[in-house]
Amino acid sequence: MPAAVSPLAAGLRLSLAPLDYTLLFIYFMFVIGIGFALRRLVQTSTDFFLSGRSLPSWITGIAFISANLGAIEILGMAASGAQYGVSVVHYYWIGAVPAMVFLGVVMMPFYYGSRVRSVPEYLHRRFDRKTHLVNALIFVLSSVLIAGVNLYALAAVLQSLLGIPLAVAIIASALFVLSYILLGGLSSAIYNEVMQFFVILLGLVPLIIVALKETGGLHGLFSKLATQGTAYTHPWAGTGLGGSNPFGDWIGIVFGLGFCLSFAYWTTNFAEVQRAMSAKDEANARLTPIIAAYPKAIIPFGTVIPGMAAILLIPGLGAAGGLTFTDAIPALYNKYLPVGVLGVAVTGLLAAFMAGMAANVSSFNAVWTYDIWQNYIRPGRPDSYYLRVGRITTVVGVFIGIGTAFIAAGYNNISNYFQALFSFFNVPIFVAFIIGMFWRKAGRGSGFWGLIIGTLFSFGTWLLYKQGVIHFRSDIAETQWGAIFGFAAGALAMVIASIWSKPRPISELRGLVWGYAERDPATADKKRPWYKSPLLWGIGALIISVLLYVYIEVV
Amino acid sequence: MTSAGGPERPVGAEMEAERAPKPVLTPEEARNWRLAKLFDLRSFIGALLLIFGVLVIIPGIAASQATISKSAGINLSLWIGALMLVVGAFFVTWILLRPPPPVTAAEMEAVRKAREEFGTQGGPPAH
Numbered sequence: 001m002p003a004a005v006s007p008l009a010a011g012l013r014l015s016l017a018p019l020d021y022t023l024l025f026i027y028f029m030f031v032i033g034i035g036f037a038l039r040r041l042v043q044t045s046t047d048f049f050l051s052g053r054s055l056p057s058w059i060t061g062i063a064f065i066s067a068n069l070g071a072i073e074i075l076g077m078a079a080s081g082a083q084y085g086v087s088v089v090h091y092y093w094i095g096a097v098p099a100m101v102f103l104g105v106v107m108m109p110f111y112y113g114s115r116v117r118s119v120p121e122y123l124h125r126r127f128d129r130k131t132h133l134v135n136a137l138i139f140v141l142s143s144v145l146i147a148g149v150n151l152y153a154l155a156a157v158l159q160s161l162l163g164i165p166l167a168v169a170i171i172a173s174a175l176f177v178l179s180y181i182l183l184g185g186l187s188s189a190i191y192n193e194v195m196q197f198f199v200i201l202l203g204l205v206p207l208i209i210v211a212l213k214e215t216g217g218l219h220g221l222f223s224k225l226a227t228q229g230t231a232y233t234h235p236w237a238g239t240g241l242g243g244s245n246p247f248g249d250w251i252g253i254v255f256g257l258g259f260c261l262s263f264a265y266w267t268t269n270f271a272e273v274q275r276a277m278s279a280k281d282e283a284n285a286r287l288t289p290i291i292a293a294y295p296k297a298i299i300p301f302g303t304v305i306p307g308m309a310a311i312l313l314i315p316g317l318g319a320a321g322g323l324t325f326t327d328a329i330p331a332l333y334n335k336y337l338p339v340g341v342l343g344v345a346v347t348g349l350l351a352a353f354m355a356g357m358a359a360n361v362s363s364f365n366a367v368w369t370y371d372i373w374q375n376y377i378r379p380g381r382p383d384s385y386y387l388r389v390g391r392i393t394t395v396v397g398v399f400i401g402i403g404t405a406f407i408a409a410g411y412n413n414i415s416n417y418f419q420a421l422f423s424f425f426n427v428p429i430f431v432a433f434i435i436g437m438f439w440r441k442a443g444r445g446s447g448f449w450g451l452i453i454g455t456l457f458s459f460g461t462w463l464l465y466k467q468g469v470i471h472f473r474s475d476i477a478e479t480q481w482g483a484i485f486g487f488a489a490g491a492l493a494m495v496i497a498s499i500w501s502k503p504r505p506i507s508e509l510r511g512l513v514w515g516y517a518e519r520d521p522a523t524a525d526k527k528r529p530w531y532k533s534p535l536l537w538g539i540g541a542l543i544i545s546v547l548l549y550v551y552i553e554v555v
Numbered sequence: 556m557t558s559a560g561g562p563e564r565p566v567g568a569e570m571e572a573e574r575a576p577k578p579v580l581t582p583e584e585a586r587n588w589r590l591a592k593l594f595d596l597r598s599f600i601g602a603l604l605l606i607f608g609v610l611v612i613i614p615g616i617a618a619s620q621a622t623i624s625k626s627a628g629i630n631l632s633l634w635i636g637a638l639m640l641v642v643g644a645f646f647v648t649w650i651l652l653r654p655p656p657p658v659t660a661a662e663m664e665a666v667r668k669a670r671e672e673f674g675t676q677g678g679p680p681a682h
Contacts, residue, residue, distance in 0.1 A: 023610060030603050037594040043667055045674035052670055059596060115676065191596050198600060199607075202639060206631045213627045338622050340611040341631050344639075374675075383671040 012327050014161045014334050020343030027347045034191045038184030045386040048185035049366035050278045057284035059194055061291025064275040066193035070356030071349050072153055074303055079325035081307025085232030087247040088304045093545040094258040097293045099266035101538035104290040107267055112285040113518045114511035119270040120371045126436045126512050127447030135429055136371040142422040143364035144397050147357050148404020154353035170405045177358050178398040189362040196351040203345030204302035210336045211309035218555045221309055248477035256480025260487045264430035271363040286534040293541035365393040427483045428454025431490035438514045443501025446494040454490025458482045580657055588657040597650040604643030612636025
């Protein structure tokens with residue numbers, strides 16, 4: 001889940017040596033080089049939007065995790081780690097891994113085998129045009145606006161850490177992202193995400209080593225932080241119904257975060273699912289999110305733990321007038337990393353920002369072109385026409401993003417409003433998917449009502465909380481319970497609407513609902529070795545998450 | 556269903572391609588194959604990490620005591636540079652041992668047709 005990020009303190013300026021700038025320059029030459037290299041492979045709209053459905057699962061899997069591992073995520077999770085302590089691991093081990101495994105094991109056959117080209121298209125085939133249009137428009141709008149927010153965040157980091165003027169940073173990075181997506185489409189975005197993944201990790205590894213060496217290992221770190229309260233070093237402490245863990249009670253964590261919020265984000269967000277859909281066959285598509293679950297499970301050691309260590313290592317972090325919690329990682333970089341390694345770490349951070357924006361742009365242009373333009377505006381044209389529309393859409397989308405970035409630069413809080421606004425829709429969209437997939441009798445029009453009623457309840461919970469009518473122990477707890485209420489209300493609305501709305505005939509539901517899955521003919525007959533079983537790897541990821549909880553508890 | 560190496564062979568089926576007899580490639584196809592190997596993602600990652608590894612490990616070899624003390628007594632440049640060289644070498648070895656399979660012009664055309672059809676496939680049944 002993307003975390004909201006407070007601005008970096010103005011005082012923290014990294015001093016990069018010529019070698020660091022050289023590494024930065026080489027990296028971005030590679031990025032543009034990939035764009036040019038892939039240009040000749042983009043001949044159809046499928047190439048541009050779905051990488052020709054041709055990639056192996058190790059690439060799509062790393063891209064899947066990388067599209068989520070943006071710089072906002074890294075800085076934000078480290079900031080939350082510094083502020084709230086180890087409870088932030090809930091976002092990973094219960095708030096991500098189970099949903100990713102579910103997507104790969106259970107849901108992916110319906111996405112890939114039904115030959116839909118986007119997440120909204122599934123709703124079109126399963127329900128009706130109303131449901132489709134609502135989902136497609138919300139997605140298109142949120143993608144361009146959040147692309148703009150990402151762009152602003154990137155420019156703010158460039159300004160704060162390297163001293164580049166904000167306007168220059170916004171326009172230069174936007175044009176950079178524009179050029180490589182225009183050249184290579186989704187393949188460009190995915191190739192860069194995979195490359196960025198390794199550079200990011202190579203920037204985080206030295207941080208973990210140094211942070212743990214300085215604080216005496218995980219055991220030393222946790223015992224030194226005992227003064228911060230039990231919940232700071234024990235993720236499940238104080239999660240009883242009357243407890244005080246700021247992450248909420250166990251019902252909210254398990255059902256609100258672990259089920260509603262996490263499943264909604266990971267299984268219906270097209271920016272993620274698009275990576276799996278670009279795999280070369282159904283088996284590789286299913287393995288995509290499961291391969292991604294493994295790095296996801298260990299990433300908190302590179303974000304949350306250094307964030308917690310920063311409390312001890314960076315004096316004055318989070319204090320009024322000093323460095324903010326968001327500065328945790330850059331401040332550690334500055335204090336400990338030698339020339340060269342610092343360049344790699346900063347390169348990874350900037351690459352992650354650009355990849356975040358590129359993921360938004362490359363999923364936005366696909367939904368706009370396939371779901372809106374091809375469906376409602378200009379249907380029935382040859383493929384080359386839609387490829388052209390996709391390229392024009394990319395340009396328009398990036399320019400709207402630039403506009404949004406400048407607005408966000410003027411009104412700092414606007415990015416938080418965007419995040420809050422779109423979060424009300426996520427869970428209800430998931431309701432329509434999960435019920436549509438598993439309940440054959442859900443009526444044609446029921447998806448729309450699930451979406452509307454669920455959104456109203458999510459929004460209503462938030463509104464009542466903000467007005468002080470109902471009380472939750474923290475904002476985090478409110479989002480969990482708001483998601484539970486939104487889910488329950490949306491599900492109920494779908495059941496009631498299905499009384500009046502006839503289900504689609506079975507002939508139209510083939511490949512879309514449980515019990516009527518269509519297998520991808522390319523792999524259906526092939527016997528796959530047991531070590532490529534999505535179920536086996538999925539269970540493995542779940543076991544690792546449980547073991548990591550145990551490890552953190554006893555260390 | 557589809558015979559290995561036949562015209563219907565799904566894209567990216569490296570395993571089958573290795574066992575199948577090598578098709579005779581036209582000069583154009585051979586050139587495309589060379590480009591496909593050069594522009595494979597593994598080549599990019601391998602090259603980038605090898606370059607980065609060399610540039611990072613050099614200051615590590617020449618690191619002064621002050622630099623090492625700054626990083627909690629660990630020569631980070633040396634370790635991270637070496638790690639990058641190892642990972643970079645892994646990707647280069649991988650692409651050399653398992654290059655992408657050659658694709659004939661006819662196969663490429665069939666794939667292009669299938670993808671065009673996928674991009675313009677009939678929408679869902681009208682409501």
